[in-house]
Amino acid sequence: MQRAICLAKRGHFTTSPNPRVGCVIALNGEIVGEGFHKKAGQGHAEVHALKQAGSKAKGATAYVTLEPCSHFGLTPPCAEALIKAQVSHVIAAMVDPNPKVSGRGLELLAAAGITTQFGLLEQDAIALNPGFIQLMTKKLPYVRCKLAASLDGKTAMASGESQWITSPDARADVQRLRAQSCAVICGAESVIFDDARMNVRWDALGTLKNSYAEADVRQPVRIIIDGKNRLTPDLAIFKTTSKILLIRHAIEKSQTWPHFVEQVTISKAVDSEYVDLSLLLAYLAQQGLNDILIESGAKLAGAFINANLVDELVLYQAPKLIGSDGKSLVSMPTIIKLSEAKILDIRDVRMVGKDIRITAKFSQ
């Protein structure tokens, strides 16, 4: 199963919105076939592994990181393929997170006389697909918020100078975060003032370039929150061809946008200057965008965090001290008691070049 999980990770940057899945087929303690899911519309992990195993699949054990599917999607159901190949045992790390079909794949296999089990390395399997699982169980995307600051939590000088507070290594790491996400959310201000393009630049992916080809780069959908209709088609971001959703209160008809730009109306929140952020996330979930990265300034990030809409914080800290006059990392309404502070649970801390990267989950 460990091997199957390693295989699943090969699809880290390419499968979404589909889940990352790996499969190993073993006969008499020897691996006879293995595979992983690479891209939506292409073969599932089980299909690749069965093809490799050929006739050796008969009587073998299949280890799969996710319960084999029981329904026709873009490809035929994997449970049927396993039955046809006459495997003896199927061990799934986890059952399908979709409550409507959960367990159906294993039932189909059991009905055909195959021994089934699940739960082996379940936590590792869950960690492969936070977005896919959250969409299935909560009908919401998994939301990561990326922030970067000095050790004392400042993002910029009082003067406003801020670009490149972190090192090139940290910025390459952010490219990796983008590359694994279905969509990136930013505010109109970043697009206007930083002239940000918010796309994945293959040449900025560092060592990742060794493990997947430029043609396999899947650009995340770029979502720009522009409640005040401030954006104009001449900005740099609209010169880069990949899907953009312009989130506005009302559609602006006087401007002509490139074909990859779509205006979406979301009503304004009662208590904020932004569109209703929960409505926005519900809309994105409907679009199948299950793994979302927020890359924004202190105000928009603070609004998402304050509304408890963020699952995970990825914080890059540059080894610098800027002092109390610098600009703060997160804007949130004044809290009076320490018990009102947002609480997180640190999951990972490591160096990325000279910077520290902290990954933490919000306690909700």
Added chain:
Amino acid sequence: MQRAICLAKRGHFTTSPNPRVGCVIALNGEIVGEGFHKKAGQGHAEVHALKQAGSKAKGATAYVTLEPCSHFGLTPPCAEALIKAQVSHVIAAMVDPNPKVSGRGLELLAAAGITTQFGLLEQDAIALNPGFIQLMTKKLPYVRCKLAASLDGKTAMASGESQWITSPDARADVQRLRAQSCAVICGAESVIFDDARMNVRWDALGTLKNSYAEADVRQPVRIIIDGKNRLTPDLAIFKTTSKILLIRHAIEKSQTWPHFVEQVTISKAVDSEYVDLSLLLAYLAQQGLNDILIESGAKLAGAFINANLVDELVLYQAPKLIGSDGKSLVSMPTIIKLSEAKILDIRDVRMVGKDIRITAKFSQ
């Protein structure tokens, strides 16, 4: 030598202002004697090791983490003891950092026909005694600044509520920092508003209690910067018996202080509300206080950092977000360009309970 360095660490909380030193005596590849320096006035590492080795020291090799001393201090010179015991080889990890006596111990040994070497695991030996070495080479103490904040660099709510932003584990870790320091510096405000006592509480030392006895706890000298003569003898800190230096511009004669309180006058800095902090550190160096911990609020810490007087930052980060209205970690004069930010070099990052501890050195 690795064993000698491990032994030296046993004196981590007790030797200062003396250096931490370990010694191993080996004959034919077998350890025949070992020792470490425990406390000023007590036997040096070499003396303990020679005593244990007895007659087996003859012809043996002595590994010492610091060049054996050549002068009479509180105890007789170790170089002579090694000569008398007729060891054949002496390997020192580093020479004495005091430029006036550096190399003299090894010369004395060589003159007696003993083979000498130095430089083995030198970096590890240097790391044992940052305070001792800095005092010898720069006539200044090694200064650590401890700070604690939320992930977004806030130390308190806008309301002022702040106590216990970090976890009990982090606070026990701070007790360890105190226990290893010659002196702790704080401002009058912490003493007045937090009623801080700034001493080492043995029962708060956690697992450290297993490795040294309550009687061995060496209380750091408590240094309170009180330029405005605001402190009065009734405060909690003056009820705890261990040395206090009250740093003021002028001695206040109308008040009666306990016997362990000494008033020291240091002139006021030209450009700050505090006493001249470089003069203060030079004074502390003269007193032999070589390893100093600053535990203060944002203003005093910022004044030390801004004057480039801090060697090391120890930052505890609680997994919380407080928002932009919280109080900032470090007050420093407004800087205009990012290139004026204080730059650090991260040396260690680890979890302390649920909090993160970052240790970083200032680039100077």
